[in-house]
Amino acid sequence: MRNVYVIADNVFTPLGKTTAENFARLKQNSTALKEYHNKSGQYFAALFEPTEFLIGSSGYTKFEQLMIVSVKDALDRSGISCTDDNTVLIISSTKGNIGLLETEALSPALQERIGLSGSANLVAKHFGFRDQPIVVSNACVSGVVAVTTGMRLLRTGQYEHAVIVGADLISEFILSGFQTFQALSKQPCRPFDKNRDGLNLGEGAATIILSTDKKHEGNVRLLGAGISNDANHISGPSRTGQELANAIEVALKDANLSAGEIDFISAHGTATPYNDEMEANAIALAGLEIVPLNSLKGYYGHTLGAAGLIESVISIQSLKEGLFLATPGFEEIGVSRPVNVIAQQTQVRAKSLIKTASGFGGCNAAVVFGK
Amino acid sequence: MLLWFLANNRLFLEQRIKILSATHFITNTSSISNGFVHKDGKLLFDGDGSEGAAFLLSLYQHFGFNYPKFYKMDNLAKLGWLAAELLLTDDFKQAAYQAERVGLVLANKNSSLDDDIRYWQSVKEIASPSLFVYTLPNIVIGEICIRHGFKGEHTFYIQEKFDANFIVQQVNYLLDNDILDACICGWVDFMAGDFKAVLYLVEKRAEGLAFEFNTEKVASVFNVST
Numbered sequence: 001m002r003n004v005y006v007i008a009d010n011v012f013t014p015l016g017k018t019t020a021e022n023f024a025r026l027k028q029n030s031t032a033l034k035e036y037h038n039k040s041g042q043y044f045a046a047l048f049e050p051t052e053f054l055i056g057s058s059g060y061t062k063f064e065q066l067m068i069v070s071v072k073d074a075l076d077r078s079g080i081s082c083t084d085d086n087t088v089l090i091i092s093s094t095k096g097n098i099g100l101l102e103t104e105a106l107s108p109a110l111q112e113r114i115g116l117s118g119s120a121n122l123v124a125k126h127f128g129f130r131d132q133p134i135v136v137s138n139a140c141v142s143g144v145v146a147v148t149t150g151m152r153l154l155r156t157g158q159y160e161h162a163v164i165v166g167a168d169l170i171s172e173f174i175l176s177g178f179q180t181f182q183a184l185s186k187q188p189c190r191p192f193d194k195n196r197d198g199l200n201l202g203e204g205a206a207t208i209i210l211s212t213d214k215k216h217e218g219n220v221r222l223l224g225a226g227i228s229n230d231a232n233h234i235s236g237p238s239r240t241g242q243e244l245a246n247a248i249e250v251a252l253k254d255a256n257l258s259a260g261e262i263d264f265i266s267a268h269g270t271a272t273p274y275n276d277e278m279e280a281n282a283i284a285l286a287g288l289e290i291v292p293l294n295s296l297k298g299y300y301g302h303t304l305g306a307a308g309l310i311e312s313v314i315s316i317q318s319l320k321e322g323l324f325l326a327t328p329g330f331e332e333i334g335v336s337r338p339v340n341v342i343a344q345q346t347q348v349r350a351k352s353l354i355k356t357a358s359g360f361g362g363c364n365a366a367v368v369f370g371k
Numbered sequence: 372m373l374l375w376f377l378a379n380n381r382l383f384l385e386q387r388i389k390i391l392s393a394t395h396f397i398t399n400t401s402s403i404s405n406g407f408v409h410k411d412g413k414l415l416f417d418g419d420g421s422e423g424a425a426f427l428l429s430l431y432q433h434f435g436f437n438y439p440k441f442y443k444m445d446n447l448a449k450l451g452w453l454a455a456e457l458l459l460t461d462d463f464k465q466a467a468y469q470a471e472r473v474g475l476v477l478a479n480k481n482s483s484l485d486d487d488i489r490y491w492q493s494v495k496e497i498a499s500p501s502l503f504v505y506t507l508p509n510i511v512i513g514e515i516c517i518r519h520g521f522k523g524e525h526t527f528y529i530q531e532k533f534d535a536n537f538i539v540q541q542v543n544y545l546l547d548n549d550i551l552d553a554c555i556c557g558w559v560d561f562m563a564g565d566f567k568a569v570l571y572l573v574e575k576r577a578e579g580l581a582f583e584f585n586t587e588k589v590a591s592v593f594n595v596s597t
Contacts, residue, residue, distance in 0.1 A: 094507060101491045111562070115481055117531040134537070135529040137482055138509045145526050152544050173487070176494050177503035227524040231470065231516040235504045243522055246471055250524075250550065360504065361513030363525065 001155040005216035006208060006369065008078035009313040012070040013204035013300055014048050023317045026325050027345070031299050033188045033200055038172070040179045044188050046202035046301040047170060060126075063097045064119050066167045066205045068126055074207035075127065080161045082127050088159045089133040091120045092146035092166035093305040099171030123165075140268070140359030141227070142166065143308020144367050147208060148225035151367075154212045161213075166309035167205035174304070175201065181235070183272055191269035191295035191327055192276045192341045194334030199270040202301025206309035220316050223257065223352070223368040226250025230362030237274050237358055241281030244364040248286040248354060255352075255368035259287035262368070263350035264324055264342075266315040268357045269295020270302050271329065275358060280335035282364075288354070294342045298328025308365070312355050316369055319350055392543040397571050397588060398579035401458035402596035403430065403450060404567040409596060410457050411580055423564030427453060443501060444514060445486040446566070451477070451511035451559040452518065454568035458555065459519065462579060463572060472552040474523030475512050476541050478530045479560035482508045488563075511559055523551050533558045533569075535590040542573055542584070558593065569596045 009019050014032040016022040032046035055065050071089075080087060096116045104110050112118045120133040136146040143166040150162035168174075178184050178201060185198035210222060226247040230238040238244065252259060265288060267279055283289060296311050303310055318324055324346045333341065352370030402409045406418030408430060421429045427449045431441055436456060441449060459465075465473075483506050490502040504510065509527040516525065524545060530537070538556050545551040557570040569592065573584050582588050 095487075098487060101487065106488065111481070111484060114484055114487070116529045117480065120529075121531070132531070132534070136526065137507070137529050138525075138527045139507045149526070149541075152541075156540075156544065158540065173491055173494070173506075176498045177490065177500075177506065180498040180500040180503055227474075227526065228471065229474075229513065229516040229522050229525050231520050231522050234510050234513045234517070246522065360507055361509040362516060363509060363513070 002157065002212040004151050004154045004210050004212055004222045005219040006222060006316055007211045007216050007219060008074045008209040009316065010070045010074040010207045011310050011313050012053065012066065012206065013310065014046050015299065018073055019313055019317055023314065026299055026314065027323070029326060029328065031188065031328055032202065033301055038175065040176065042186055043184050044200045045170060046200065048203050060122065061097050061100065063167060063169055064122050066169065067091065067123050067165050070167065070205040070207045071123065071127065071163060071165050074209050075163065078209045080209065080211065082129050082163060085130045086160035087129065088131055088153055088162050089124050089129045090136065090146045090150050090162060090164040091116065091123065091133055092136045092142040092164065092309060093168055094137060094139060094142055095168060095174055098173050099169060102172050139361050139363055140304055140307060141357040141363045141365040142305040144355060144357045144365035145227060147222065147308065147312060147367055148227065148365065150210050151222045151225060154210055160211060162210045163207065164210065164309065165205060165207040166306040168304040168306050169203050170201045185271065188329055189271035189297050190329035191271040191297055192280065192333060192335055192339065193330045194332045196271040196273060196276060196334060199272055199297065200301035202303040204300060204303040204306045204310050206306055206313050208309060208313060220319060220369055220371055223370045224251045224254030225367045226254060227365045230364065232362055234362065235360055237278035241278045241285055244279065244282035244356065244358055245285035247364040248282065248356065248366045251354065251366040251368050255370065257352060257368060262288060262291050262352055262354050263348065264353045265291050265293035266311050266353060266355040267293045267295045269297055269327070271297055277335050279356065279358065280337040280339045283339050284337035289337060290340055292324055292340050292342050292346070294325055294327045296325065308355065308357050312367065312369065315353050315355055319353055319369065319371060322347060322349055324348055392547050395543065395546050395573050395575055395584040396577045397582040397584050398574045399458050399462050399572040400570065400580065400592050401454050402569040403454050404596060408457065438518065445505035446561045447483055447485060447508065447559060448505060448511045448514045450561050450566055450568050452514050454559065454570045455515045455518070455555065458570045458572055465519065468552050470520050470522040472523055473521040474545060474551045474554050475515060475521065475525040476538060476554060476556040477512060477559055478528040478533065478538065479508060479558060480529070480531060481560055481562040482529055485562050533593050535593060536586040539584065539586050539589055546573065546575060569593050
């Protein structure tokens, strides 16, 4: 099967409009998390200013505009054309335009608009993609799954390039839901820490462009992927972590790497008590207990359908620059398996990394990138 | 000369595609829509005049299913759960498979919008966590996995209309690359009383219906399931 190269990317968040801007802010340990209040109380989140990314053209919702600005920046850097039939667009989101339910009267037209395929078609048309876009909506693993779908379409030669964008916005709909679940922390989140007590939500988008064009040899490669289901509970993670461990093992096998060859882990690390405990178990079961890991949730919050993409792009940048980022909020290990959480930024020479994610519906996913 | 070349080139391409993907088989199908329920193409139930959510409940009772969690599911999960139950009951030789080697690839048009609207209405009074948890389309996959203990790969795609070709490509990749040994795939969509589910059990052995798993067959089963 063909090698799949990462040829361009973008991260668009409250911290910056490009991957470079974001990475520079992360190196300074800047966080996008701020304190907010709504009728259900106080919370921390990483949100855009109301007009931060509006592209000024009418006809697109905020969600669609966010995807467009992210894709445009990555495309401009890629040198590929998206108007030939060798390029596919893949979109990852959990709730897309759901915020429209809050401001507009319910109608068949609104239903079409909230349906993700409507937005996908608008974004595809904006750039002139030939083929029907693919939309992944698989809870908080959506971004990692979208990258996996792209990798496979390229490996089998169905396309030469894949443009994969993930985006989500935090509406009252999403906020109220996590609040009823009592999943939100009232402080900046503390992944894997003894005193963690919940997650923060975040807004953002990211784009990864993959290619099998051999001229990109030498670029970071997408090496493998694995996806699994807990078959245990729809809103709580596995008791053992065995299923996420399975996804990690499948991804390693697909990448033809052993656990010992992984230099660092970009964990999901939402900072809910159950997620981080399960994830630590899984990482240990997969033989990665001593491998340095971080969670970027203390910078960006949990960006839902964008998280897998934002965290993959930032981690690829870490690989390129040889710089592991810290895990803001982490001080003292608070999971039963003593995984190797990086508290401080560290210079390293690294060749390969694994990105993991888990979500509602019992889903787990992992992808491996390497030089 | 040009025509000869094109004809041969096409033949070459078809052969290449065949080599790339081994033949897999649709061993069972199930469908629920418009008051009709089919299993392997045979009509099992043609309704009792009830519609939408009430129809799903009448189906559950008609087949004598006993799964108390059914009652707390949203309509999309109920629909998918029922279609999976009909697909697998009696026929699926689950003991032949490891849990990690059975997976699902599902798609629909309306994501979880039917439940999203209900949840958003609840927010105006007291936000309901039990409605919120179903505001993701992949929860139906989670429910099916819990019921049957499936732990393999699964993905939920949103499609404007059922894309048989894409689903076949995805499932073939999983079976050809030794990621799964059996896969349930298809369409599960529920929006404001309008609904349709069509599921296919795809295996490597030519058992049951033993239909060759290809775009044409998948599309034709989907289209007759009206």
